[in-house]
Amino acid sequence: MLPCFGAMPTVLYPKINGSETLACQCPDYSCQVVYWYRYLEKNNSLQFLMFSNSAGREEHGVDIKSTRFKGSVSSGQKLLYSLRISGLQDDEAGLYSCVFRSKHEMPVGYYIKPGVSLPTPPPPPPPPTVKTKKTVGTCRCRNPSVSPKGCEHSVLWPSIGALLLLAVALAGTLYYFSRLPKKCRHRFTKPNHLR
Known part of the structure; x- marks a missing residue:
């Protein structure tokens, strides 16, 4: 035994x-x-x-x-x-x-164990895969209808700036015309029918 x-x-x-x-x-x-x-x-x-x-x-x-x-x-x-x-x-x-x-x-x-070949060790396991995080780069919005997440600020803020500039220009124009002297070219008089 x-x-x-x-x-x-x-x-x-x-x-x-x-x-x-x-x-x-x-x-x-x-x-x-x-x-x-x-x-x-x-x-x-x-x-x-x-x-x-x-x-x-x-x-x-x-x-x-x-x-x-x-x-x-x-x-x-x-x-x-x-x-x-x-x-x-x-x-x-x-x-x-x-x-x-x-x-x-x-x-x-x-x-x-005479005459027996030395067993080959198993291959090492593959290295673990590391998932890399995708970095969000600078926004290059080529298609205006498709805006990637994170690119809204590149489109929104210039639009708001343009609207504000237009509003200021409109308000300035209206103010300018409101300050002009009022002139009347036609003077209407009431006809006198008693003569």
């Missing part, structure tokens, strides 16, 4: 006959022995690969070649165990991980 992990393992895509190096880090210095195993997809079987200790001693499982599976350990702030696998074949696809003897925790591990 495939172990269940809370996190996803790292997926590796080596070429056929390629190699991979897997790392397994101990949270402290109490991890003196590490066990490496794999869960193969082809027959759904769990297989013991090897164990190694902090002194560099190794023992391999049944039918596991020590020339293809090599362990190492390095110490720094924490102990780091590594497993180098060479000559990977397509039937060796599966989950590879380690277990520390003194810990009750199991690292997530690696999912190795």
Whole structure:
């Protein structure tokens, strides 16, 4: 049965006959022995690969070649165990991980897929379209019957000015003629019939 992990393992895509190096880090210095195993997809079987200790001693499982599976350990702030696998074949696809003897925790591990092409990421989504607001420019009313919104002031104010100028001119003309002296060319007299 495939172990269940809370996190996803790292997926590796080596070429056929390629190699991979897997790392397994101990949270402290109490991890003196590490066990490496794999869960193969082809027959759904769990297989013991090897164990190694902090002194560099190794023992391999049944039918596991020590020339293809090599362990190492390095110490720094924490102990780091590594497993180098060479000559990977397509039937060796599966989950590879380690277990520390003194810990009750199991690292997530690696999912190795020899000979499988790295999947291409989906294309990025297109950038969001930005709607630009139309700017209201200067009014150029060519057709007097169609006046765009915002152009009324260009037609209305000159018309009012012309009407006011006409009214002033008319009022001035009427005032001028009203001030002229009144002359009468014909004097009518009443006929006197009594003579």
